[in-house]
Amino acid sequence: MDATTLFLYIVTVSAVMMTPGPSMLLALNNGASHGMRIAGCGIAGAALSDVLLIGAVGCGLGALLQASEQLFSLVKWGGAVYLLYLAWVLWKAPTRALAQQSCASTTSGRSAFMRSLLVGLSNPKGLLFFSAFLPQFVRPDEPVAQQYVVLALVSAAIDCVMMAIYAFGGRHAMRTFSARVMLWVNRSCAGMLALLAVGLSLYRRSDIR
Numbered sequence: 001m002d003a004t005t006l007f008l009y010i011v012t013v014s015a016v017m018m019t020p021g022p023s024m025l026l027a028l029n030n031g032a033s034h035g036m037r038i039a040g041c042g043i044a045g046a047a048l049s050d051v052l053l054i055g056a057v058g059c060g061l062g063a064l065l066q067a068s069e070q071l072f073s074l075v076k077w078g079g080a081v082y083l084l085y086l087a088w089v090l091w092k093a094p095t096r097a098l099a100q101q102s103c104a105s106t107t108s109g110r111s112a113f114m115r116s117l118l119v120g121l122s123n124p125k126g127l128l129f130f131s132a133f134l135p136q137f138v139r140p141d142e143p144v145a146q147q148y149v150v151l152a153l154v155s156a157a158i159d160c161v162m163m164a165i166y167a168f169g170g171r172h173a174m175r176t177f178s179a180r181v182m183l184w185v186n187r188s189c190a191g192m193l194a195l196l197a198v199g200l201s202l203y204r205r206s207d208i209r
Contacts, residue, residue, distance in 0.1 A: 006150070046159055134148070
């Protein structure tokens with residue numbers, strides 16, 4: 001893979017990942033409500049999901065998902081249900097002023113990691129997107145596996161940067177907010193996750209074409 005192709009990939013993926021999605025909303029909420037350590041664990045989970053999804057695409061799972069209506073529906077509805085579950089968790093989560101949260105967070109790094117990992121893996125849009133998008137940057141006359149490894153690591157790195165910006169921005173923008181405001185921050189993120197779940201339930205395989 002030459003430098004020009006890699007640069008074009010970085011620019012394009014950065015533009016796509018900049019758009020708020022479930023992983024970005026979780027990073028924002030984690031940063032605002034639990035601090036950068038918890039947010040960092042969530043970011044690591046989302047980055048791992050990128051690597052696993054691209055690995056699955058390289059192994060042909062994306063093409064299988066595109067071809068099988070039953071498998072696509074299973075993954076789609078599973079992802080939608082999980083997003084609704086996360087929306088409910090955020091809606092009901094206890095809140096406190098941000099200044100008090102560093103010593104009293106009820107969310108562990110492990111749970112933040114697993115939530116972000118499952119959000120990434122349960123979203124068929126990511127798998128179908130990478131299936132349609134990555135082959136455009138893979139040269140068949142060069143080692144394919146090596147190129148997929150490079151693209152996976154680059155994608156994960158870009159995702160980490162974008163999510164860190166969301167988490168850092170959320171943390172500092174809400175530093176002086178009261179518990180009541182933090183309650184509405186959680187509920188706003190919950191509402192957006194619920195809307196994304198509805199959007200995912202309406203998503204069709206043909207939408208990626």
